[in-house]
Amino acid sequence: MLKRYLLAPGPTPVPPEVLLAMARPVIHHRAPEFAQLFGEVREDLKWLYQTRNDVLVLAASGTGGMEGAVANFLSPGDKALVVNGGKFGERWGEICKAFGVQVVELKVEWGHAVDPQAVADALKKDPSIKAVYVQASETSTGVAHDTKALGEVVRVREGTILVVDAITALGVFDLPTDAWGLDVVVGGSQKALMLPPGLAFVSVSEKAWGMAEKAKNGAFYFNYKKEREAQIKNQTSYTPAVSMILGLQEVLRMLKAEGLPAIFSRQTRLAQAMREGVKAAGLSLFPKQSPSDALTAISAPDGIDGQAIYRNLRVQYGITAAGGQDHLKGKIFRVSHMGYMDTFDVITALAAIEMVLKGLGHPVRLGSGVAKAQELLMVKS
Numbered sequence: 001m002l003k004r005y006l007l008a009p010g011p012t013p014v015p016p017e018v019l020l021a022m023a024r025p026v027i028h029h030r031a032p033e034f035a036q037l038f039g040e041v042r043e044d045l046k047w048l049y050q051t052r053n054d055v056l057v058l059a060a061s062g063t064g065g066m067e068g069a070v071a072n073f074l075s076p077g078d079k080a081l082v083v084n085g086g087k088f089g090e091r092w093g094e095i096c097k098a099f100g101v102q103v104v105e106l107k108v109e110w111g112h113a114v115d116p117q118a119v120a121d122a123l124k125k126d127p128s129i130k131a132v133y134v135q136a137s138e139t140s141t142g143v144a145h146d147t148k149a150l151g152e153v154v155r156v157r158e159g160t161i162l163v164v165d166a167i168t169a170l171g172v173f174d175l176p177t178d179a180w181g182l183d184v185v186v187g188g189s190q191k192a193l194m195l196p197p198g199l200a201f202v203s204v205s206e207k208a209w210g211m212a213e214k215a216k217n218g219a220f221y222f223n224y225k226k227e228r229e230a231q232i233k234n235q236t237s238y239t240p241a242v243s244m245i246l247g248l249q250e251v252l253r254m255l256k257a258e259g260l261p262a263i264f265s266r267q268t269r270l271a272q273a274m275r276e277g278v279k280a281a282g283l284s285l286f287p288k289q290s291p292s293d294a295l296t297a298i299s300a301p302d303g304i305d306g307q308a309i310y311r312n313l314r315v316q317y318g319i320t321a322a323g324g325q326d327h328l329k330g331k332i333f334r335v336s337h338m339g340y341m342d343t344f345d346v347i348t349a350l351a352a353i354e355m356v357l358k359g360l361g362h363p364v365r366l367g368s369g370v371a372k373a374q375e376l377l378m379v380k381s
């Protein structure tokens with residue numbers, strides 16, 4: 001028997017309380033019980049998002065929320081500035097093109113964060129840009145962009161909205177939607193929200209709703225205006241993922257009991273211990289700046305295939321992490337610490353990484369990374 005550990009940057013482990021909540025009998029979505037459930041969940045999502053705006057709940061993976069965040073706000077021929085610093089930045093560009101939106105691409109070298117001044121310059125150069133698309137946490141490289149600074153750049157421009165993919169940021173680090181002026185913020189269930197894949201969340205500011213009024217791109221299933229009309233009545237336009245919403249209710253209760261500051265500091269503590277442990281084991285972090293607290297991207301040592309590390313973690317030790325994507329395939333591997341994670345998830349990951357590397361012939365001193373994480377994570381009594 002090989003015990004399984006899910007340490008991939010999504011899906012992430014689901015707490016037993018949440019699994020149990022989802023195992024409850026399915027309720028009918030037009031029955032009063034659903035409206036009551038959905039009303040509670042909608043309020044708690046506003047708390048999580050730190051917003052007064054409505055947060056739409058969609059039965060979709062995160063990409064569904066992203067698609068709607070293009071289709072509902074822009075018309076064919078409109079211009080969007082896309083920050084492309086990894087696989088998910090690239091996806092914003094692909095979605096824009098699918099809806100006939102002209103893409104002004106701001107390429108950022110993988111492993112780096114976008115320079116907010118470069119965004120400001122691009123908007124100044126082309127005032128017709130109607131939206132800026134970015135990731136708060138670019139999961140393919142493990143880098144966090146400076147969303148706060150981008151909010152400052154965009155909020156002063158009347159005709160431009162800031163659309164943030166917060167799929168691996170929400171519930172990991174502070175991202176106050178209203179205080180930072182983030183117009184559209186997309187989240188997903190299978191990351192720090194500790195749920196299986198299947199729900200997307202989207203908050204929309206008044207400025208963005210104003211843009212939606214004028215947009216001519218068609219969206220049927222992901223029609224945010226229609227969805228908003230239903231959701232403010234605690235209904236959904238179509239059959240919602242009821243069992244997932246039961247799980248979400250439990251997740252939000254758990255998160256509220258912990259409180260946002262405690263959640264963020266737990267996530268930071270784990271991320272720091274992982275990063276310091278990786279370095280103490282003689283390995284290098286892939287991000288050149290601004291590492292995301294959601295996951296750690298680690299460079300494979302010279303002469304060792306990153307895919308072999310990822311594969312051996314799974315096959316030899318039951319740990320599902322992630323490899324690199326596109327040109328980073330074989331060059332990096334990634335380990336998540338977002339969501340339902342604690343001290344021994346980090347220590348387990350570091351121990352297994354050391355064992356795999358030693359097995360692959362890399363001269364790592366067993367326990368070097370683990371000891372560092374133990375020092376950082378031990379409870380000082």
Ligand SMILES: Cc1ncc(COP(=O)(O)O)c(C=O)c1O
Nearest residue numbers: 061062063088137139167168188
């Ligand atoms: C930053 C980011 N954006 C978008 C996505 C896509 O989400 P999904 O696979 O749920 O459609 C992911 C998933 O890994 C992600 O990490």
